[in-house]
Amino acid sequence: MAMISTTFRPGIVDGAAAYCLQHGLRLDPRYATGANVLRGPVQAHGCLVHIPDPQPLPPWLGTIAKPVIHLTPRCGFPSVSTDYHRCAAMAAAEFAALGITVVACRRTEPAGQSSCSDSFTAAAAELGLTIHTLPSPAAGSASAASAMAAALAALPHPCGFYQPCAMRAYAVAEALLSRGMRIPENVAIISTENEGDPICALAPCPITAIRTDDWTAGFEAARALHAQIDGQPPAASPRLIKPSGICRRASTARSEQTDPSHLPGPRSHPFPSRHQAPYRRTRPMPGGGPAHP
Secondary structure, three states: OEEEEOOOOHHHHHHHHHHHHHOOOOOEOOOOOOHHHOOOOOOOOOEEEEOOOOOOOOHHHHHOOOOEEEOOOOOOOOEEEEOHHHHHHHHHHHHHHOOOOEEEEEOOOOOOOOOHHHHHHHHHHHOOOEEEEEOOOOOOOHHHHHHHHHHHHOOOOOEEEEOOOHHHHHHHHHHHHHOOOOOOOOEEEEEEEOOOOOOOOOOOOOOEEEEOOHHHHHHHHHHHHHHHHOOOOOOOOOEEEOOOEEEEOHHHOOOOEEOHHHOOOOOOOOOOOOOOOOOOOOOOOOOOOOOOO
């Protein structure tokens, strides 16, 4: 199977590779970044595709006559993806645990997180928090972060701000500090981070983050794709992978720590060594080639 992605997600690749190693399959990672420039045919029996939902699917993807599993929610396509709704609920619960009663979030979010604001709002309401849903400024500019910082500065303090996109959370933290606001005394911030992503940890004020379980997502996506390759019908509904935990940092006045109550136990499918399950092919690849490398 081949991994096709516009952004490299090492945890997803590791999880998919673990499944392939355990089941005598081969994962081709050459397309795991820069899939937007891919032009040639994909030589694989099936494809794992990670293209964030604001980005249109490239036309060539529709011509692949092979099973496909998406790693972001795509309407009408079989998918295995992070449960961003649960991430939002965990963020709301963390603010409540800190004693923060006024919270805010953006109206919309990118990259598979388009309903995060609704989930955060619902979870915050259940906890009795006062919610401010801020309008979404034009994305991708310093002025957007400044506009969000200005909106947060106008709220009663202390308040909490949930921004699932780590890059935007970083930019808003920078803009808040430049306005003389204090984090977390005035505004506490929680974001979401992928496995191996250093953005939240390297922010001007390190940002507390809900951590996604990319390894499990990759493993389960490979399992679902393998089933389709073997002729089983795709699942009728998306498979959602719960976050692995919360990493608390200075943006919520916590020293860096990972809450063990949210972490899973030992993985039921640990990454095997090559001595346990070496790469091998159980069938010839399309276009010929040896059964074993």
